[in-house]
Amino acid sequence: MCDTAIQDLYAEEFANCFGCGRNNQHGLQLKSHWQGDECICRHTPKSHYTGGVPGFLYGGMIASLIDCHGAATAAAAKSRESGEPISRFVTASLNVDFVKPTPIGIELEIRGKATEIKNRKVTVALQLFAGETLCATGKMILVQLKN
Numbered sequence: 035m036c037d038t039a040i041q042d043l044y045a046e047e048f049a050n051c052f053g054c055g056r057n058n059q060h061g062l063q064l065k066s067h068w069q070g071d072e073c074i075c076r077h078t079p080k081s082h083y084t085g086g087v088p089g090f091l092y093g094g095m096i097a098s099l100i101d102c103h104g105a106a107t108a109a110a111a112k113s114r115e116s117g118e119p120i121s122r123f124v125t126a127s128l129n130v131d132f133v134k135p136t137p138i139g140i141e142l143e144i145r146g147k148a149t150e151i152k153n154r155k156v157t158v159a160l161q162l163f164a165g166e167t168l169c170a171t172g173k174m175i176l177v178q179l180k181n
């Protein structure tokens with residue numbers, strides 16, 4: 035696994051995101067790492083992010099985890115393909131399927147893979163696991179910000 039998180043390579047002006055900005059002291063500060071042929075993010079949500087039934091995670095938080103990790107996956111995949119430094123991608127489209135209720139209290143693992151890279155546009159497929167259980171999947175289209 036690469037030691038440096040993708041988000042720690044974002045330019046300073048793009049490092050303020052609530053979900054993954056290293057400069058956002060009130061945010062989740064998610065970290066994503068390239069491993070093999072995919073990108074991995076691990077996070078244990080706090081209990082107040084419940085969806086209303088204690089012990090289960092709010093769907094909006096699930097979407098946030100997928101969203102930020104998808105952006106990191108796109109940035110890493112594009113950088114690996116082009117040989118250029120990590121750049122910032124933003125979400126143009128985000129689709130989430132909630133497969134099973136997601137428990138709070140255990141570490142979640144989100145796995146991302148780029149399925150298509152076309153110029154500034156990257157398509158990413160994501161899976162969110164709680165232990166061995168697949169709880170959600172995502173499909174995203176991300177666009178590289180222009181310089």
Ligand SMILES: CCCCCCCCCCCCCC(=O)SCCNC(=O)CCNC(=O)[C@H](O)C(C)(C)COP(=O)(O)OP(=O)(O)OC[C@H]1O[C@@H](n2cnc3c(N)ncnc32)[C@H](O)[C@@H]1OP(=O)(O)O
Nearest residue numbers: 047051123124125126127152153154155175177178179180
């Ligand atoms: C300090 C500098 C500040 C800079 C400001 C940054 C603001 C960042 C915003 C804050 C974010 C904060 C972080 C967050 O929270 S990210 C979550 C929230 N996301 C946003 O707020 C993004 C808002 N949208 C936009 O800014 C623009 O629409 C973007 C940048 C996404 C594209 O507009 P842009 O003019 O750059 O590109 P383009 O229109 O030439 O498209 C390029 C390619 O992508 C394809 N495509 C596009 N959309 C879709 C779609 N929905 N489905 C399928 N495909 C889509 C399009 O067909 C084309 O493909 P192709 O025809 O070449 O094959």
